Amino acid sequence: MSHFVIVGAGECGARAAFALREKGFDGSITLVGTETLLPYERPPLSKASLSETIEPKLIAAAERYEAANIRLLTGVSVESLDPEARNMVLSDGAVISYDKLLLATGASAREFPGAPAMSARIRALRAHQDAIALRGVMQPGKHIAIIGGGFIGLEVASTAIKLGARVTLIEGLERVLKRGVPEEIAHALAERHRGEGIDLRCGAAIEEIGEAQGHAFIRMAGETLEADMILVGIGARPNVELAEKAGLAVDNGIAVDTHLQTSMPDIYAAGDCCSFPLEIYGGKRVRLESWRNAQEQGTLAAANMMGGSETISAVPWFWSDQYDLTLQIAGLSDGAVTHLRRDIGDGAFILFHLDAGGRLLAASGIGTGNAVARDIRLAEMLIAARAHPDPAALTSTNVKLKSLLAA
Numbered sequence: 001m002s003h004f005v006i007v008g009a010g011e012c013g014a015r016a017a018f019a020l021r022e023k024g025f026d027g028s029i030t031l032v033g034t035e036t037l038l039p040y041e042r043p044p045l046s047k048a049s050l051s052e053t054i055e056p057k058l059i060a061a062a063e064r065y066e067a068a069n070i071r072l073l074t075g076v077s078v079e080s081l082d083p084e085a086r087n088m089v090l091s092d093g094a095v096i097s098y099d100k101l102l103l104a105t106g107a108s109a110r111e112f113p114g115a116p117a118m119s120a121r122i123r124a125l126r127a128h129q130d131a132i133a134l135r136g137v138m139q140p141g142k143h144i145a146i147i148g149g150g151f152i153g154l155e156v157a158s159t160a161i162k163l164g165a166r167v168t169l170i171e172g173l174e175r176v177l178k179r180g181v182p183e184e185i186a187h188a189l190a191e192r193h194r195g196e197g198i199d200l201r202c203g204a205a206i207e208e209i210g211e212a213q214g215h216a217f218i219r220m221a222g223e224t225l226e227a228d229m230i231l232v233g234i235g236a237r238p239n240v241e242l243a244e245k246a247g248l249a250v251d252n253g254i255a256v257d258t259h260l261q262t263s264m265p266d267i268y269a270a271g272d273c274c275s276f277p278l279e280i281y282g283g284k285r286v287r288l289e290s291w292r293n294a295q296e297q298g299t300l301a302a303a304n305m306m307g308g309s310e311t312i313s314a315v316p317w318f319w320s321d322q323y324d325l326t327l328q329i330a331g332l333s334d335g336a337v338t339h340l341r342r343d344i345g346d347g348a349f350i351l352f353h354l355d356a357g358g359r360l361l362a363a364s365g366i367g368t369g370n371a372v373a374r375d376i377r378l379a380e381m382l383i384a385a386r387a388h389p390d391p392a393a394l395t396s397t398n399v400k401l402k403s404l405l406a407a
Contacts, residue, residue: 002027004305005088005096007078007242008104009033011041011291012271014059015298016102016305021068025306029070030096036075037128038062043291045131046155047321051163054135056128081246083264100266100305103243103254104298107236107272107289112147115209115232121216122209122230125152137228140164145218145225147206148233149176151320154189156231158322161196168199168225170218175202180318182339182351185327185366192323236289238273251275253287258311260301268305270297276312280384281332281361290318315380324368330380331362340395342375350375352395358388381405 004020006013009031017031033039040056049056065072077091087097109124116122123130134156137144142165146153149171160167169176177186193200208219209230218225238253249255249263253275260268260276271294275287296314303310320327336353343349348367355361363379365372378401382389385405393399 002099003030003097004028004100004102005030005032005098006102006104007032007088008102008106008271008273009035009039009072009074010104010106010271010294011039011059012106012294012298012301013102013104014039015295016104016270016302017070018060018064018068019299019302020306021070023302023306025302027099029068030073030098031065031070032073032076032078032090032096034075034077035127038065038072038074040128041291042126045125045128046152047159049128049131050135050138050156050159054132078242081242083246083248083267086266098266101268102301102305103262103267103269103273104271104294104301105239105242105254105269105273107238109232110235110237112206112209112232112234116211118232119211121211121228122232124232125156126236134160134229134231138163138165142166142228143168143226144229144231145170145216145227146231146233147209147218148231148235149173149190149200149202150179150233150235151177151318153231153233154193154322155320156233157193157198158196161198162323166199167197168227169193169201170204170206170220171200171202172204172206173202176200180329180333181327182333182353182364184341184351185364188366189322189325189327192325196323236272238275238287240273243269243273251285255285259304259309260297260312261304268301270294270301278312278316278332280313280315280386281334284332284334286316286332288316290316292317313384315383317376317380325366326369326372327364327366328372328376329362329364330376331360331383333362333364336361338391340391342395343397344371344375346371348372350379352379352389354391358391360387360389360394375401378402378405 039059081088146169216230243254254269277283318329333353338354340352348371350365353362
């Protein structure tokens with residue numbers, strides 16, 4: 001009987017384990033996770049978990065793992081991996097052999113250069129315990145300083161200010177959401193944050209962060225900010241240490257091919273930890289940190305571990321909720337030279353990003369609630385079809401995007 005092992009009990013790893021059963025795999029499955037909790041959803045950590053409930057949103061209850069005969073090991077990590085012997089040593093000393101292996105080790109928060117180790121007053125937001133700590137200071141009379149104007153920093157800021165805390169957000173670049181979000185949308189979000197009372201500072205240089213006399217501090221030129229907590233949200237790095245030590249190829253993540261196969265036989269990698277060639281963009285190697293990508297690659301990895309030959313074909317998709325606004329992005333805008341705007345009412349709009357040949361590469365939208373969801377989904381389908389839509393039709397509110405897809 002074959003034994004498939006999955007290292008990493010997050011969205012990707014848990015999805016892969018259940019997908020193996022759904023696709024008919026009847027061998028043994030072991031899912032290994034470093035946290036003591038059952039696998040849980042991470043997007044709510046910067047959203048609902050901070051304001052509505054502090055309980056983790058489980059991917060599946062314990063009974064489902066038992067019913068699917070998935071052996072779930074929590075609170076342990078993999079110390080070493082031997083691809084030739086096809087086994088690994090866990091932190092508790094146990095040795096596990098495998099026939100096929102999936103590395104879904106995810107990513108870790110980047111640390112601020114020169115900063116002290118993460119502590120009670122200086123934290124990142126990657127795990128449920130981080131959300132609990134943050135929630136404790138999201139109240140009137142408390143001051144939260146956030147370093148980094150990316151999705152996590154802005155989402156936490158919007159929740160904290162609504163709960164009555166004072167919030168200072170510091171971004172070293174000239175604007176927020178510099179990576180992957182058009183300036184027009186980033187500007188709209190920045191103005192909303194300032195309007196809600198966020199002290200948003202862009203282009204600010206931080207000299208030092210630390211703790212002293214019961215508070216955290218951020219030292220900048222001519223000023224020192226004191227805070228009850230500092231959230232460091234300056235991006236993530238892929239967890240590739242295990243793969244590197246085992247001799248697997250690494251290139252901005254564990255390098256895989258279009259089937260999620262690594263450079264070693266019978267070892268696959270998926271989710272935030274891996275980089276892969278995206279054929280729809282000419283084979284450009286990318287690494288995506290998104291909930292949907294983790295789900296889709298978990299399912300794809302399961303199929304190929306069972307002998308399939310499915311390839312990565314999904315268009316990248318991202319979203320962020322801030323206040324009553326939702327931002328959605330489909331595709332990758334790198335290489336775009338034309339940017340067109342389509343207004344869809346009540347302040348909502350979508351930007352279409354085309355290359356020099358007129359091909360639609362990406363679409364970015366913002367609006368209240370689900371205002372842009374339908375059109376972004378249609379744009380996603382146009383991107384997948386490698387469409388060259390009429391620019392005038394993209395900007396016209398009288399032309400339905402669905403008609404462009406049909407064409």
